[in-house]
Amino acid sequence: MKKDVSCVKKGKESAIFEAALKAIKKKGYHKARMSDISKEAGISYGLVYHYFKSKEDLFDAILNRWWDGLFQLMADISNGEDNVHKKLMQIIYYFLDTYQTNPELVNIFITEISRSTTNLTNTRLGLFKKFISLVEAMITDGQKEEILRMDFKARYLTYIFLGSLETFISAMVLVDQNIKGDKQKERIAQSIFEVFLNGAKSQKENKHSAVSNS
Amino acid sequence: MKKDVSCVKKGKESAIFEAALKAIKKKGYHKARMSDISKEAGISYGLVYHYFKSKEDLFDAILNRWWDGLFQLMADISNGEDNVHKKLMQIIYYFLDTYQTNPELVNIFITEISRSTTNLTNTRLGLFKKFISLVEAMITDGQKEEILRMDFKARYLTYIFLGSLETFISAMVLVDQNIKGDKQKERIAQSIFEVFLNGAKSQKENKHSAVSNS
Amino acid sequence: MKKDVSCVKKGKESAIFEAALKAIKKKGYHKARMSDISKEAGISYGLVYHYFKSKEDLFDAILNRWWDGLFQLMADISNGEDNVHKKLMQIIYYFLDTYQTNPELVNIFITEISRSTTNLTNTRLGLFKKFISLVEAMITDGQKEEILRMDFKARYLTYIFLGSLETFISAMVLVDQNIKGDKQKERIAQSIFEVFLNGAKSQKENKHSAVSNS
Amino acid sequence: MKKDVSCVKKGKESAIFEAALKAIKKKGYHKARMSDISKEAGISYGLVYHYFKSKEDLFDAILNRWWDGLFQLMADISNGEDNVHKKLMQIIYYFLDTYQTNPELVNIFITEISRSTTNLTNTRLGLFKKFISLVEAMITDGQKEEILRMDFKARYLTYIFLGSLETFISAMVLVDQNIKGDKQKERIAQSIFEVFLNGAKSQKENKHSAVSNS
DNA sequence: TATGAATGAGGGTTCATTCAT
DNA sequence: AATGAATGAACCCTCATTCAT
Incomplete structure (x- = not known):
């Protein structure tokens, strides 16, 4: 009931919100009137x-x-007992899921926030850094559990992880591609994660280096 | 000497150029007056x-x-006989080198171009896509030579490569970090490339999977 | 009553309109800010x-x-059964009447349109030519009915008719002369039309030429 | 010799002058840069x-x-012993001749001066009024000699005369028509003058009115 | 004379925000 | 809550004029 009331009350507000998403997606924050x-x-x-x-x-x-949803997820993940694999996958899925249900929102995050220094007030910058730190904490855990390599700073691995993710989404945003079905979503998620984890090197090369390393 | 002459001739133009770099970096294209x-x-x-x-x-x-320098590099690389390793490393170095000499330029590329759909006229979008295609071609070559894994689309690997790179730079841009010395530059370049190639998985994990894969 | 309503509704728009008339009359289109x-x-x-x-x-x-009023008149005249005398007189009266009620409007027509090639977009030029053609058609009819002399092109007579009219108005505009009463208006209208029709030659001269022509 | 020197000295000045004519004709005074x-x-x-x-x-x-040439002509005419016919014809010819040799000059007179109140400083307005007065004086003389009808103010006849002339030129200016040969020039001059003098009424009509007047 | 770089006061237009109804 | 008219501070750009060379 409470929810209903809020919906009635917030009907216009919500309409404005969605309209803003569309307008900003279309023209960007500055040009959207x-x-x-x-x-x-x-x-x-x-x-x-x-x-x-x-x-x-x-x-x-x-x-x-955007941030509320993301930080909610981060909180859920942190409280959970999953290993770093699953945690990172959940982050990936959050981006992809949101992209499916709310492409404009992701678009705006990608285009107006994740790279733009200009729109970043200190508050916003803080949220962004907080998010990075949370991911970094996961990665550090993964390193401690010896799941992730330790010869690089956790921060570096974080950048690489988020960078891959963002660019993927970004590319989809650029061509207005929509994710067709869960199958494709899974494949994309796998690609990002697999390469992050195992690298782009071919098996053949891996053997070579294995030999040469031995 | 040549440079001096050009400076005399192009003194003002160049001053405007540099000033624009600063202003746009500081406020973004739209807010820069x-x-x-x-x-x-x-x-x-x-x-x-x-x-x-x-x-x-x-x-x-x-x-x-920015694009002139980058495409010049891409042309040089394409003509050269280096393997995919070296080629990709050169791209990374181009970004880092330019960031050292011209941080504003990289900043603008990162914040106003690589993600922003709003500033993208068709011409600009075309340049961006062209660049992606050139990288993709290298990656495809790497796959053909069996240096890079073939179980993912070259385009996907490209996104991951460029995404890692961009986010690294982006993070440095965000905190106005400057690269101190060639040592640090090398370390960063290595990080990006190493993880892209070999993944974030620890050696221990690798052995496990090697065992489980055998 | 109708007018009042429209005034309430269009109050500001109409005020801007009138203000523009004044400003353009005073400074001309280009200099009016x-x-x-x-x-x-x-x-x-x-x-x-x-x-x-x-x-x-x-x-x-x-x-x-301006054009709407004028073309409305032209349509009314065309539909009517008046002879060329009355038709042309009505055109003269339209100019003089409008000059009485809206001197600025006539002023702008005279100074910014009827002679200026610079402000003439193709649309505007088209309207102007259309008006001339309509007058020419009347004159041609007058020639067919043998009321107007046929030894000159209708277009030439049209120029002379409109030229006389415009210059009369123009001269009044120049000295900001206002038409005092319907008597003066009638006298002016008569002058323009009489001379156009019967010429400037004196009666005495006419007899001479009549003799010499016989 | 003096003239030659002045020509050498004034070579550039003259070039600027001609260029200004072209530019102003093309874009109008305000838009010509x-x-x-x-x-x-x-x-x-x-x-x-x-x-x-x-x-x-x-x-x-x-x-x-423009004014120098025109006032020179007016002075010559005034000093001469020609009747009003010839005098007015000479004015017509001055316009047509100048239009042949210097169409831009006439264009500018027509579009920027003869009707535009905006470009009229007091000095310029004075010149214009002076010209009108000189023509009016001729017309008055014509009336006194009983060559021109006396039932209208000389000023009115003046307006009609100049208006016909200007509109003719104006129309040629509008369509960038050039006068082909002296034959056409003569025909145009005749048209203007003939109608001014004898009116647009057909001979048939004239007889009627002659009868009715008797 | 001759050049064209340099100046800067406006001009038209936009648009976030306010306010009367 | 709802409307949309009203405000005015900027902003980009133009271009007549000046000035150093």
Whole structure:
């Protein structure tokens, strides 16, 4: 019941929110106009300001939805007893799942946040760093459990992991590709993770180096 | 000497260019004002337009410097006889070298181009895709030579390679980290490449899987 | 009553329109500033753009008011059964009437359109040529009915007719002369038409030539 | 010799002058840029300012050439003993002749002066009024000699005369028509003058009115 | 004379935000 | 809650004019 009420109450707010997602995806934060958003939401110009204090505020709300979901996941993972394999896979899946249900949201994360220094207020930068730290902590654990190689800083491995993930998503975003079915999603997730874990070297090469290393 | 002459001739243009780099790095393309640039360059407002047709034009000049250098490198690599190892390493070094000499340039590439769909005109998108294709071609060669694993699409490996690289740089950009000395540069390059090639899995794990695979 | 409603609804738009008329009359289209117009209309700068897309658009709106009225008249005349005398007189009266009620509008037509090649987009040029053609058609009819002399091209007579009319108006515009009462208006209209029809030659001369022609 | 020197000295000045004519004809005074003019003249940007104090000054020089020629003619006519017929014809011919040798000059007179109140400084307005007065004086003389009808103000006849003339030229200007040969020039001059003098009424109509007048 | 780089005061336009209704 | 008219501070760009060489 509570939820219903909130839905009734938040019906317009939510419409604005979704409209903002679309508009920002389409034009980017700077070029998306408040009028685009209100038009897309099917409401009047000034009403946006009843629900969101400013454009910046609306943007923050969008980011918060992203970060909230992500940090919720990170909390769940941290509390769980999975090994590093499964933990990292869950992160990958979070990105891919969200991309399926809410491509605009991922798009905005990729294009406006993950690389842009300009949109990064200190608060936002903090969230971003916090996320990296959480991943790094997992990787460090993996190193301690001797699952991940220890000859590189955990931070470096983190970059490589997140970088692969982001670029994959980014590429899909760029061509507006949608993930067709769970099969493809699984394949993509596997690719990212497999290469991260075992590298791009061929088996043949591996043997060579195994020999040469022996 | 040659350089001096060009500096005399191109003194102002070059000053504007550098000022634009700084301004765009600081505020991003959209928020960077032409007045910021002229002020930074120590010249009058209107003079910018003597050297560059428009803000867009100035931006393009910056991008062209980046792409020109990168495509020059790609051409050199393609003509050379190096194996895929060395080729990919050269790409990594190009990013790191440029980051040393011209951190703003790399910054702009990372923040305004490599992920931003909004700033991407068709021309720019084309350059970006061309670059990806060239890397993919190298990776494909590496697969044919059985140096790189063949169980994943070359395009996927490409994403992972470039993703790792970009995120590394991006992270440095984010914290305004500078590369101290060639030693550190080498270590970073090695990290990226090593993990890409051999994966993040520890040796111990590798033995396990080697055993389990046999 | 109708007018009142429209005034309530279109109050600001109409105020901008009138202000634009004044500003353009005073300074000409090029030198008239949007800020002049907004100031004259007693509104804020940006509001002009709420009602008119651009300066050009506002200018077009002004021209359209003129052309709409004129072409409406031309249509009415064409449908009517009047002879060429009355038709041409109605055109003269349209100019003079509009000059009385809306001197700025006529002013702008005279100064910015009827002679200026620079402000003439193809659309505007088209309207102008269309008007000339309609007048020419009347004159041609007059020639067919043997009311007007046939030894000159209808187009030539058209130029002379419109030229007389325009210059008359133009001269009044130049000295900001206003038409005092319907008497003066009638006298002016008569002058233009009489001379066009019967020429400037004196009666005495006419007799001479009549004799010499016989 | 003096003239030669002046020609050597004034070579560039004259080139600028002609270039300005072309540029202003093409784009109008306001839109014609000083750079257009210098480019057209084949000289450097700043040099224009050696010969002309300002854009306004250059414009005035152009107008002066026109007015000088015209007032010279008016002086010659006034001193001569021709009747009003010949005098008016000479004015017509001055316009047509100049249009043949210097179409841009006439164009500028038509489009930028004869109707535009905006470009009219008091000085320029004075010249214009002076010209009208001189024509009016001729017409008045014609009335006194009972060659021209006296039932209308001389000023009105003047407007009609000049209006016919201007619109004719204006129409040629509009379509960039050039006068082919002296035959056509004569025909045009005749048309203008004939209708001014004898009116547009057909002979048949004239007889009717002659009858009705008797 | 001659060059063209350099200046900077506006100009049109945009758009986040406010406010009266 | 809801509307959309109203505001005005910037912003990009133009271009007449000046100036160092």
